Structure formats: structure tokens, C-alpha cells
Amino acid sequence: MSESSFHAPVSLPEEFSAACPATTLVTIYHVLSDEKQRRAAQEQLDAAVEIVTKSLSAVSCNWQEHPTAPHEHWVAHRFWVGTTEKVNTKELLTLLETALSGQQASNLRIAVVSSEHITAERRMLIMDVDSTLINEEVIEQLAAHAGKEAEVAAVTEAAMRGELDFEESLHARCLTLAGLPLGVIEDVQQNRVSLTPGATELVRSYQDRGWPVCVVSGGFVQVLKPIAEALELDRYEANVLETERDRNGEQLTGRVIGDVVGRATKAKMLQQWAEEFNISPTHVMAIGDGANDLDMLAAAGLGVAFCAKPALKEAADVVLRDRRLDLAALVTGL
Structure with a gap:
């Protein structure tokens, strides 16, 4: 998504706010593969809007459309939903999905975000790294x-599903690296990792507004550091792989230095960085993909599960199923 794909950041209309003190932002978007599908989806979304509006009348919702410009592979609409009492965003999402269940749109996506996060003057973004930022x-x-x-x-997959203790599994996995030359770190960093599509755009959408962007990883700082510096991230934290030198040169020992950056540490860093930047945790968006991100998402005002394991999907406020990180900017009004 290019920067021009978005309107100015979403703001709540004054007259809408006065009439409906409790508000949420709904984004309905459809991921497309070609121009023909885009045109068909536009008609489908128009029909969906009518169905959703009628369905929500049962809970006395008022709507104001806020459409986004069509992009290369998707079409989206934004709506403010207003009520006299606060609505649980997950319940509203369920209602929307039920209302749209009759539509033949396998790629139809819906996200619901409270206005408390959307209208904040300053926000912070914190992300997991492996399988998220990269x-x-x-x-x-x-x-x-x-x-x-x-x-x-296989061990990583089980740990991300929450079936294994992350710290114990990390120690076990690191042992397989013992004896590898230090040069493998540079090879992986330069040749074997890649930014997730839309990662740069999402980061820039925050940085252009002067908002901090941080990452915390159960991976390794030796690989993360060049990535964080290239993206000009404000803060980053990860595990440190231990090395030792022998007659053949420097090599990995198969151990990490200090405490493992795991589930509890991720939540701790969110709280620490939010306080450092004087931003309420309510105004922090956290994005992750695995069970070790559960505490971090719970500590954030908005928790986003990104192409995630079931345990995280169930706990998240927003679920993104398409592998584009800049969709997180779309559904949060940027």
C-alpha cells in the first residue's frame, strides 16, 4: 500500500460523537487478485453495507460511511458505528460476521476498533519480529x-501454539546451534530473512506522525539489530546468542546470555516503553502471531493477531488473516 492509498487519519465527526457517545470504527475490506475482481467486489461491498446497516438497527446503531480509496489489490469501506452505550467490539464483530454470512465473499474481512484507540493524539506500535515483522x-x-x-x-510450531514452555523450548532449540561459526548469523541476516509485505509502510505510518515504533523478539539481537537500524525503530529487544573463540575462530555455544525474552518480558517491555514515551498502554497497538505474544497483546489497548495461531486469535481484538502488515494501519484509521 502506498501512502497515497489512505485518506487523512480518521477522526470522529463532532455531530456524530454528540449523538452517539459510544463509538467504534468498522472496516470492511476485500482482498483481490485482479481488476475484474475489484469491480465485482465493489458491488458486493455496496450490497454488504445495506445488509449490515439493517442488521445493526436491532442494536440502535447509527452509521456514517468513511470509504478508503481502492488500492492495487483490495477495496475497503470504513464506518463509524455509534450507540448510546458502549458496545463490546468482539460482540459487534460477531454480529457483523453473522449479518454478512450470506454473502458469497470468501475474502471478505471485517475489523472493529474502539474509538478510544482511534482518536488518541499519540499512539505507540509494538511488534513481535519472527513471522510478524519478518x-x-x-x-x-x-x-x-x-x-x-x-x-x-517442529518445536517452534508447538511453542507458538502454546503447547510447550517457550523458554525451555528456546534453550533446547539453541543447543542445535552449538559449534556453528559466527558467520552464519551474517548469512541469515543478509540472505535468509525478509521483511513482511507492508512492514515498512506500517512503520512509516507511525513515524511520519512522530509516534514511536518498537519491537520485542524471542529471536536474537544479532540478527534483529541491522533490521531495527534500517527501519529506524525507536526501541528493540531480543535474546543474545553466546559465542566463544577457539583455534578455529568464533562460534556459537548453543546458549543465550541472560534471561530469555519470552512471554512475560514482552508485556514488561510494552509497559516500560509506553511509560518512557509517556503514552498510555490504552493507546498502544501490539501485533504478534504466537502464544508467547499473549501477555503483550493483553497489556496493549489494541491487540492484533497477525496470521496467528488459534490461541492468539481467540485473545486478540483484531485478527488479520492476510500477510500484509499495512492492513493494521488501514483498520486503525491511518
Whole structure:
């Protein structure tokens, strides 16, 4: 998504706010593959708007349309939903999905976000890294050098589903890296990891407004540091791989230095950085994909599950199923 794809940041109309003190922003968008589908989707979305409006009349909602410009692969509409009493965003999402269930639109996506987050003067973004900011799991890429990628990937998958203790699983996976030369870190950083589509655009949408962007990772700082510096992130935190030197040069020991950056640490860093930047946690958006992001999303005002495991989807405020991080900017009014 280019910057020109978005309107100015969404603001709540004064007359709408006065009539409906409790408000939420609904974004309905459709991911498309070609121009023909885009035209068909536009007609479908117009019909969906009518269906949703009629369905929501049962809960006395008032609507004001805020459309976004069509982009290369999607079409979207935004609506303010106003009520006299605060509406649970998950309940509203369920109502919307039920109202639209008859539409033949397998790619139809809906996101509901409270105006308390949308209308904040300043916000903060905090993200997980592996499989979120970047497409890959770094430890799997490192393990590939030891011929252990499949073995490590299976453990990673179980840990992200919440079936294994993350810290214990990380120690076990790191042991497979023992004896690898230090050069494998540079190879992975330069040749084996890539930014998730839309990552740069999402980061810039915050930075252009002077809002802080931070990342906290259960991966490794030696790989993360160049990425964080290239994106000019405000803060970053990750595990540190231990190395030692012998007659063959410097190599990995298979251990991490200090405490593991895990589930509790991620939430702690969110609280610490929010306080440092003088931003209420209510105005922080946290994005992750696995069970070790649960506490971080719970600590944030808006928790986003990104192409996530079931445990995180159930706990998140917003679920993004398409692998474009800039959709997080779309559904939060940027």
C-alpha cells in the first residue's frame, strides 16, 4: 500500500460523537487478485453495507460511511458505528460476521476498533519480529546450517501454539546451534530473512506522525539489530546468542546470555516503553502471531493477531488473516 492509498487519519465527526457517545470504527475490506475482481467486489461491498446497516438497527446503531480509496489489490469501506452505550467490539464483530454470512465473499474481512484507540493524539506500535515483522523464524534459518531446520521448526510450531514452555523450548532449540561459526548469523541476516509485505509502510505510518515504533523478539539481537537500524525503530529487544573463540575462530555455544525474552518480558517491555514515551498502554497497538505474544497483546489497548495461531486469535481484538502488515494501519484509521 502506498501512502497515497489512505485518506487523512480518521477522526470522529463532532455531530456524530454528540449523538452517539459510544463509538467504534468498522472496516470492511476485500482482498483481490485482479481488476475484474475489484469491480465485482465493489458491488458486493455496496450490497454488504445495506445488509449490515439493517442488521445493526436491532442494536440502535447509527452509521456514517468513511470509504478508503481502492488500492492495487483490495477495496475497503470504513464506518463509524455509534450507540448510546458502549458496545463490546468482539460482540459487534460477531454480529457483523453473522449479518454478512450470506454473502458469497470468501475474502471478505471485517475489523472493529474502539474509538478510544482511534482518536488518541499519540499512539505507540509494538511488534513481535519472527513471522510478524519478518516472514521467517530466525532460529530455523540458523538451524538449517546445522542440518536441523525441520527438527527445530517442529518445536517452534508447538511453542507458538502454546503447547510447550517457550523458554525451555528456546534453550533446547539453541543447543542445535552449538559449534556453528559466527558467520552464519551474517548469512541469515543478509540472505535468509525478509521483511513482511507492508512492514515498512506500517512503520512509516507511525513515524511520519512522530509516534514511536518498537519491537520485542524471542529471536536474537544479532540478527534483529541491522533490521531495527534500517527501519529506524525507536526501541528493540531480543535474546543474545553466546559465542566463544577457539583455534578455529568464533562460534556459537548453543546458549543465550541472560534471561530469555519470552512471554512475560514482552508485556514488561510494552509497559516500560509506553511509560518512557509517556503514552498510555490504552493507546498502544501490539501485533504478534504466537502464544508467547499473549501477555503483550493483553497489556496493549489494541491487540492484533497477525496470521496467528488459534490461541492468539481467540485473545486478540483484531485478527488479520492476510500477510500484509499495512492492513493494521488501514483498520486503525491511518
